[in-house]
Amino acid sequence: MSSAEQWTHTERGGPAGGRATEVIAGLRGTSEGGPELVQLLTPEGERVGNAEFDPYVADVTAEDLRGLYRDMVLVRRVDREANALQRQGQLGIWVPLLGQEAAQVGAGRALRPADMAFPSYREHGVAWCRGVDPKDLLGIFRGTDHGTWDSVATRFHPYTIVIGNQVLNAAGYAMGQRFDGRVGDDDGEATMVFFGDGATSQGDVHEGFVWASVYDAPLVFFCQNNQWAISEPTERQTRLPLYQRARGYGFPGIRVDGNDVLATLAVSRWALDTCRHGNGPVLIEAFTYRMDAHTTTDDPTRYRLSDELEAWKLKDPIERVRAYLIRHEHAEHEFFDSVQAEADALAADLREFCFAMPEPPVAQMFDHVYAETSPQVREQRDEFLAYHAGFAGGEH
Structure with a gap:
């Protein structure tokens, strides 16, 4: 019996009757993105107009797009190098972000300097956007420290390993922003917390939803739905698209193409703006895909099919921006070559640093x-x- 068929049966084992078609349709909507998916750049790199969200990226220039492309390329190279370092015994574990670069860079670049970000353990791209040196991440995965960056100066909280716990931390911080009168106008502050689709089944996340809602906390819940909670697909986590869960708590929810950095930037700016003006929390579901394993201890070939992976490769977040830049003559070959050279140098620096890391006392x-x-x-x-x-x- 397929997972969709399992959900259409009652506890007594009988068919769910007229609900069967509706539930299956809901599951398919969850897995395919659905009609309410916000997208500004197609997988082919074509610009799609959106009256509601175009104003939030109206100031994005060709230079800005090149910057977003550079961010994603460099973040991916850091991720691939750290993954290789783990395989060579230099790191105890690594948590890949391959495929989720647009979701993280789009959200990270939407944050203002005074805003606060609470990551889980996969937000290497958000860390990059907040000015955290990738070398500062290595100690966590080597087991020598808990992260060496200044979380106050960077406005980027330390990584959280316990699934969903950072949502409670973020809810409390955002409530403090409201109690301190730091919301209510264009200069207000906001907080963004990152978690995966699997974390939405944790009680901590739901408690965070409740507290942020009743206190109108300026908190953006940023769920990266990468389709797999370790080895469990999203359809085993929910009957409805995750963003619709916000309705039950009394605040807006929205689904964005998490492989579209421009759309993610626009939706994140809108959500943060909503929060900083004192309108309460927002849930963003960034619909993306984990192209690699959950961690380096995981073997995804045991639970997902290769054709699924191949289909998502066609939606690569970096390639669609590259296609757009080339189509509109916003970048020459020299630009792409220079970014690649910068990525090579960054990887070499990361590797040299990792091999030279001393054992802590x-x-x-x-x-x-x-x-x-x-x-x-x-x-x-x-x-x-x-x-x-x-x-x-x-x-x-």
Whole structure:
């Protein structure tokens, strides 16, 4: 029995009757994008007009588009290099973003300097847009630190490994923005929190929806629906498109083509603008696809078909911008060559840094438990160091 057929049966095993056709249609809408998908650049790189969202990218110039293309190419190269480093034993694990560059760069570039971003563990593209050096990400996946960037200066929270937990953190932060009077006009602040389709089945996400809604928090929930929650497809997570869940909490939801960086930029600007003016939260479902494994410990060939992957390759987020730039003569071969050269240099720098990373001192795990150390932590540190010194080489 197919997954769609499973959903059309009642608990007693009988058919769901007249609901069968409706439910199957809903599942197909979930898997195909649906008629309400916001798209400004087609997979072939053709511009599509949209009266509602065109104004939010009216100021985007050819130079800006080249910048978005550059962002995505460099972010993809960082991702591929880190993936290779893990395979060579230099990282304990890596979480690929291949295929999701447009969703992350479009949203990341929509954020203003005063806005705050809360990532999960895959937002390498958003980190890039917030000014975080890719080298600062490596310690997390090498197991030597929790991220070395300044989350206050970059307005980019540390990565969150626990599925969905960052949504609660973001809801609290956004509520604080509202309590502090930092919303209500063009200069207001907003927060954006990133999570995947699988996280929408976690209680933390729904609690975040509730609190942000009742307190009109300036929070954009940015769900990257990459079609697979590890090995479970979206149709096993929901009967309706994910963006429609916002209705139950009393705030707007919208679905955007997550492989279209221009549409994602426009929708994210609209959502952030809605929030910063004090109108409460917004849910964005960025409809995209995870082209690689969930993490480097995952084997996607065990649960999805190769023809699905091949179909999504035709919707590549980088190639559609490249096609647009070439079609409209906004970029020459020299530009593309220079971006590729910059990507090569970035990858080489990342690799050199990774191979030279020193092992941290064992006492480091006690250094930032609290903002200020405590007698209890000092006691635990001293006890552990004395124990560790009893082994060969333990003095380090």
